[in-house]
Amino acid sequence: MAAPFDLNDDTVVVVIGTGAGGGVLSNELAQKGVSVVALEAGGRYLPDDYINDEWESFGQLAWLDKRTTSGDWRVAKDFSGLPAWIVKAVGGTTTHWAGASLRFQAHEFKTKTTYGDVQGANLLDWPIDLAEMEPWYEKAETKLGVTRTGDRAGLPGNNNYKVFEAGAKALGYEQVHTGRMAINSGDYDDRLACQQTGFCFQGCKWGAKWSAAYTDIPRGEATGNLEVREHAHVLKIEHDASGKVTGVLYADKDGNQHLQKARVVCVAGNSIESPRLLLNSASAMFPDGLANSSGQVGRNYMRHMTGSVYAVFDKPVRMWRGTTMAGIVQDEAKYDPSRGFVGGYELETLALGLPFMAAFLDPGGWGREFTTALDSYENMAGLWIVGEDMPQETNRITLNHDAKDQYGLPAPNVHFDDHPNDIAMRKHAYERGMALYDAVGATRTFPTPPYPSTHNLGTNRMSEKARDGVVNRWGQTHDVANLFVSDGSQFTTGAAENPTLTIVALAIRQADRIASELSKGNL
Amino acid sequence: MTKTMERRGMTRRELLTRSAAVTAALMIGPNLVAGVSGAWAMEVSHVSPQTMATLIQMARDIYPHDHVADDYYAVAVKSYDNADQAAMIEEGIASLNSAAQGLGHGSYLDTGWERDRVDILRAMEASPFFQTIRGGLVTSLYNQKAVWPLFGYEGESYSKGGYIDRGFDDINWI
Ligand SMILES: Cc1cc2nc3c(=O)[nH]c(=O)nc-3n(C[C@H](O)[C@H](O)[C@H](O)COP(=O)(O)OP(=O)(O)OC[C@H]3O[C@@H](n4cnc5c(N)ncnc54)[C@H](O)[C@@H]3O)c2cc1C
Ligand code: SF4
Numbered sequence: 001m002a003a004p005f006d007l008n009d010d011t012v013v014v015v016i017g018t019g020a021g022g023g024v025l026s027n028e029l030a031q032k033g034v035s036v037v038a039l040e041a042g043g044r045y046l047p048d049d050y051i052n053d054e055w056e057s058f059g060q061l062a063w064l065d066k067r068t069t070s071g072d073w074r075v076a077k078d079f080s081g082l083p084a085w086i087v088k089a090v091g092g093t094t095t096h097w098a099g100a101s102l103r104f105q106a107h108e109f110k111t112k113t114t115y116g117d118v119q120g121a122n123l124l125d126w127p128i129d130l131a132e133m134e135p136w137y138e139k140a141e142t143k144l145g146v147t148r149t150g151d152r153a154g155l156p157g158n159n160n161y162k163v164f165e166a167g168a169k170a171l172g173y174e175q176v177h178t179g180r181m182a183i184n185s186g187d188y189d190d191r192l193a194c195q196q197t198g199f200c201f202q203g204c205k206w207g208a209k210w211s212a213a214y215t216d217i218p219r220g221e222a223t224g225n226l227e228v229r230e231h232a233h234v235l236k237i238e239h240d241a242s243g244k245v246t247g248v249l250y251a252d253k254d255g256n257q258h259l260q261k262a263r264v265v266c267v268a269g270n271s272i273e274s275p276r277l278l279l280n281s282a283s284a285m286f287p288d289g290l291a292n293s294s295g296q297v298g299r300n301y302m303r304h305m306t307g308s309v310y311a312v313f314d315k316p317v318r319m320w321r322g323t324t325m326a327g328i329v330q331d332e333a334k335y336d337p338s339r340g341f342v343g344g345y346e347l348e349t350l351a352l353g354l355p356f357m358a359a360f361l362d363p364g365g366w367g368r369e370f371t372t373a374l375d376s377y378e379n380m381a382g383l384w385i386v387g388e389d390m391p392q393e394t395n396r397i398t399l400n401h402d403a404k405d406q407y408g409l410p411a412p413n414v415h416f417d418d419h420p421n422d423i424a425m426r427k428h429a430y431e432r433g434m435a436l437y438d439a440v441g442a443t444r445t446f447p448t449p450p451y452p453s454t455h456n457l458g459t460n461r462m463s464e465k466a467r468d469g470v471v472n473r474w475g476q477t478h479d480v481a482n483l484f485v486s487d488g489s490q491f492t493t494g495a496a497e498n499p500t501l502t503i504v505a506l507a508i509r510q511a512d513r514i515a516s517e518l519s520k521g522n523l
Numbered sequence: 524m525t526k527t528m529e530r531r532g533m534t535r536r537e538l539l540t541r542s543a544a545v546t547a548a549l550m551i552g553p554n555l556v557a558g559v560s561g562a563w564a565m566e567v568s569h570v571s572p573q574t575m576a577t578l579i580q581m582a583r584d585i586y587p588h589d590h591v592a593d594d595y596y597a598v599a600v601k602s603y604d605n606a607d608q609a610a611m612i613e614e615g616i617a618s619l620n621s622a623a624q625g626l627g628h629g630s631y632l633d634t635g636w637e638r639d640r641v642d643i644l645r646a647m648e649a650s651p652f653f654q655t656i657r658g659g660l661v662t663s664l665y666n667q668k669a670v671w672p673l674f675g676y677e678g679e680s681y682s683k684g685g686y687i688d689r690g691f692d693d694i695n696w697i
Binding site: 052053054055156157158159162163166194195196197198199205206315316317318320321322353354355357358359364366367368370371374375377378440 | 584585586587588590641657661662664665666670671674675676677678679680681684685686687689690691692693694696697
């Protein structure tokens with residue numbers, strides 16, 4: 001059914017990457033009758049292929065191409081070759097994600113105005129606001145089947161949630177529930193209800209969790225307007241003498257290179273690969289990289305202020321049973337600088353299996369302090385902290401000319417230093433997280449350092465003025481009219497909330513814009 | 524377990540007669556390391572049995588779990604018994620032994636208290652040898668499916684229908 005398009009067909013929209021941004025955009029365009037070629041570096045895996053085994057699944061799905069790190073963040077020390085935990089597959093990281101789906105708060109679109117000048121932070125207001133985004137959020141929630149939105153019920157709480165909820169209530173928190181999750185609490189959209197298998201990060205074998213891999217992608221293909229080419233790794237975006245993009249060069253699974261012509265190109269490779277691709281597309285006309293007249297491509301890399309708290313009790317919890325992340329405290333997400341930092345954070349339940357717990361509880365740790373923690377694995381509960389981090393110009397993706405990927409292209413280096421605001425917020429969140437578990441009788445708590453980045457944001461940011469960022473309010477690059485950015489790298493600032501609902505809402509909105517501009521002959 | 528690493532059901536007596544040396548829990552023969560209980564034995568062909576026994580002890584001292592038997596640690600390090608890595612292992616274990624001797628012990632294995640062995644390891648914590656062994660154990664020990672039940676971890680659940688009817692919310696003390 002998938003429409004095959006000719007390499008020389010220059011009427012197609014080329015979408016690079018098929019994750020939350022690219023997968024949704026491709027389907028939405030196809031539904032509107034636009035011809036789309038989506039190029040995806042990874043292969044295609046469906047629920048039958050997913051593996052209930054942490055490391056085996058990681059080996060199947062993770063993006064493991066060469067990357068390097070620098071900066072004072074702990075990930076650079078603990079996981080120097082793996083700055084981010086991202087998927088290379090049709091559907092992108094929506095195969096791995098946990099499904100937490102939250103709207104931004106109104107002030108989070110306007111942080112420069114709300115927070116004022118924060119030293120060392122490159123804050124900027126988004127050129128859009130919550131009121132404008134609300135209808136798109138609603139469409140995104142309906143698409144993803146987000147629980148506790150529309151008339152969809154919440155998920156039942158698992159063991160990990162019950163401990164978390166009791167602790168949260170003991171501390172006086174009020175906004176405590178099993179989350180707004182893109183996981184079916186009842187059958188929805190031809191997909192089953194959650195069976196509480198507990199391997200949400202490894203791809204949901206029941207299809208209960210939304211993933212572009214088995215929703216938007218096949219639906220787009222069914223229209224006959226979308227061709228998804230898997231194992232198609234884009235190396236460079238080409239342009240003509242007028243500065244408009246004309247197509248993309250990609251390598252197929254045998255390493256053979258092809259040039260796919262295009263009328264419009266949309267970049268959605270997640271926030272490390274998207275800016276890297278623009279930088280690797282430098283030319284005589286654009287010596288600093290495509291769409292980079294502002295010098296902001298690759299800068300303002302954000303990863304959310306994160307951390308985890310695990311706690312051991314004198315009785316079993318068995319946190320791994322059931323949903324990986326269905327539980328939230330939202331009371332700390334507010335703006336309240338009296339806590340000693342701007343921005344807020346969410347506390348969300350999180351469970352890891354024994355193999356990942358051994359790798360992530362205290363990377364590098366050994367001896368009895370470490371092993372007695374794992375001895376109590378069965379009695380452990382856990383939560384994840386996700387908060388707004390400060391955009392900093394010096395936190396950035398650059399090309400590392402000393403490290404090459406499998407195609408001989410410079411690998412991305414990911415540089416990140418924590419901002420003092422990030423550090424103050426993390427300290428506060430650790431204290432609250434540990435207090436939460438202490439309140440229900442924890443015998444030991446662990447303030448666990450951040451994992452490789454699962455939320456990667458901001459490296460092609462949206463700005464009103466061309467000099468402040470890379471794309472405008474539609475995700476269209478300021479410099480090149482027919483070049484768009486369609487993933488989380490558009491984020492001007494990160495907000496406290498998990499990003500994917502906003503990525504999806506922006507992609508639905510962008511599809512609307514591109515389709516209408518195409519029909520008006522403006523692109 | 525593989526051919527070189529199986530529970531052979533040898534008697535303790537049989538093993539003892541084949542073994543040249545016995546440490547607290549490990550027996551060391553001309554080409555094998557075995558559990559004193561006789562429950563398991565492992566043949567080595569590239570590193571010496573003495574070295575492998577020391578490596579097994581080192582693995583336990585890095586990640587000590589008193590309810591996890593030696594054979595799981597043996598499985599976790601047995602892949603180092605190969606032509607490419609044997610020299611690196613022999614050299615690393617030799618430095619461990621000389622550190623032990625510097626503190627007045629006969630060898631690392633002869634160092635009776637875990638506390639003293641851990642002191643030796645702490646002093647070499649930054650070495651590539653230590654970091655290779657420690658880093659490898661994170662997966663070679665904890666990603667052994669046979670180890671999981673010892674920690675209560677249940678592993679794969681899809682084939683059993685998930686936990687929806689098997690206790691995802693069965694906590695009764697909170
Ligand atoms: C373990 C985990 C849990 C998470 N949980 C949540 C959660 O609960 N809630 C939430 O909101 N978010 C969550 N996230 C984050 C979420 O998955 C991402 O925010 C989201 O998927 C990002 O969308 P994206 O379109 O930017 O990129 P991705 O979904 O990563 O898609 C990018 C795609 O582009 C492809 N690609 C990259 N470069 C190229 C190239 N040069 N050529 C061709 N293809 C290319 C990649 O292979 C990939 O398929 C989680 C992430 C992880 C890892
Ligand atoms: S817990 Fe639910 S959502 Fe998660 S993998 Fe299992 S069935 Fe899917």
